[in-house]
Amino acid sequence: MDSRMTGIPVDERPTKAESDEGKHYLSAGDEIGIPEIDLAGLDGEGRAEVVKSIGDACQKWGFFQVINHGVPTSVTQSMMQVCQEFFDIPTEENVKLYPDDKLKPVRFGTSRTLSRDTLLEWRDYLRCPSRPLSDFIHLWPAKPSTFREVTMEYSKETGALAKRLCCAISESLGVESECLYEVIGKHQQIIMPTYYPPCPNPELTIGLCAHTDLGGITILLQDQVGGLEVFNEGRWVGVKPLPDAFVVNLADQTQILTNGRYKGAEHRAIVNAERARISIPTFFHPLDDAKIAPIPELLGGHLPMYRDSVFREYVRDFFANKPTGKCTLDSLKLIDAP
Numbered sequence: 001m002d003s004r005m006t007g008i009p010v011d012e013r014p015t016k017a018e019s020d021e022g023k024h025y026l027s028a029g030d031e032i033g034i035p036e037i038d039l040a041g042l043d044g045e046g047r048a049e050v051v052k053s054i055g056d057a058c059q060k061w062g063f064f065q066v067i068n069h070g071v072p073t074s075v076t077q078s079m080m081q082v083c084q085e086f087f088d089i090p091t092e093e094n095v096k097l098y099p100d101d102k103l104k105p106v107r108f109g110t111s112r113t114l115s116r117d118t119l120l121e122w123r124d125y126l127r128c129p130s131r132p133l134s135d136f137i138h139l140w141p142a143k144p145s146t147f148r149e150v151t152m153e154y155s156k157e158t159g160a161l162a163k164r165l166c167c168a169i170s171e172s173l174g175v176e177s178e179c180l181y182e183v184i185g186k187h188q189q190i191i192m193p194t195y196y197p198p199c200p201n202p203e204l205t206i207g208l209c210a211h212t213d214l215g216g217i218t219i220l221l222q223d224q225v226g227g228l229e230v231f232n233e234g235r236w237v238g239v240k241p242l243p244d245a246f247v248v249n250l251a252d253q254t255q256i257l258t259n260g261r262y263k264g265a266e267h268r269a270i271v272n273a274e275r276a277r278i279s280i281p282t283f284f285h286p287l288d289d290a291k292i293a294p295i296p297e298l299l300g301g302h303l304p305m306y307r308d309s310v311f312r313e314y315v316r317d318f319f320a321n322k323p324t325g326k327c328t329l330d331s332l333k334l335i336d337a338p
């Protein structure tokens, strides 16, 4: 906790960065917001319409919220509750039980970049891979006592939702329904319960610096506090918390696979002085040794925008780079536009 009191360097803080780059912030209450998509029609006659809305959102934002997503409210509520109980355990205890050792798949951290002293983010998180379940479940926290059972159910449900979303996204691109699921949806799944404590001086720091997610697709559950922001068309837009919704965003590998047609949007989390916030992103990644390149059918006679890369190497470079913006993705760029 002490190190957090130093805040992050001035040029990493949201207000400074925005005034420098001419960005401005729209709050969650403003009219412009990320698309809200009702998935109720996805498995019936309304499928084509829902698929189209998803495609439009992926193209314009790389971000959308879904309601009527099929994950039972009892499952999301229990997951929020058990994560709250986990973060109620003193930080020192969690640090001891799940050391922030990069070689350990399950670990607790106070910042993704804890080892680097230039960047301190105002958050705690637990990294919890869940696929294949038998490789990881015994490493998950045993306290709270219901953590494993609740998280297992949550993992199963979000996994099924990821499949439905990947299929809909593939259809929206006009490729075979399971195309994206095969590459990004069915392999690695990592659940990352995250806790942002109230911050006495929120203007001095940030919960999570601007970044894109490095995998394929992310499904995020958040409480009603708010703090997630998406960068779109030159400004930061707050993601308004909706009851019973998931926030879905595309990540770098999907941007590569779609040859830039769909975006892995930049986002960040800001903190506030009054209330703690919990968010639970679930990341879906390709296999470590998957070779990722633009899907040939999507090139449509154009040149590929990105060169091939092996996912494992992408991850290595991502963490070696300063985790801001799109620098790792940009390093694979061959041309600016297809």
Ligand SMILES: O=C(O)CCC(=O)C(=O)O
Binding pocket: 192, 194, 208, 213, 220, 222, 227, 228, 267, 268, 269, 279, 280, 281
């Ligand atoms: O907490 C949030 O709302 C965002 C989390 C996030 O973007 C991440 O962990 O990659």
Ligand SMILES: [Fe+2]
Binding pocket: 211, 212, 213, 267
């Ligand atoms: Fe993220």
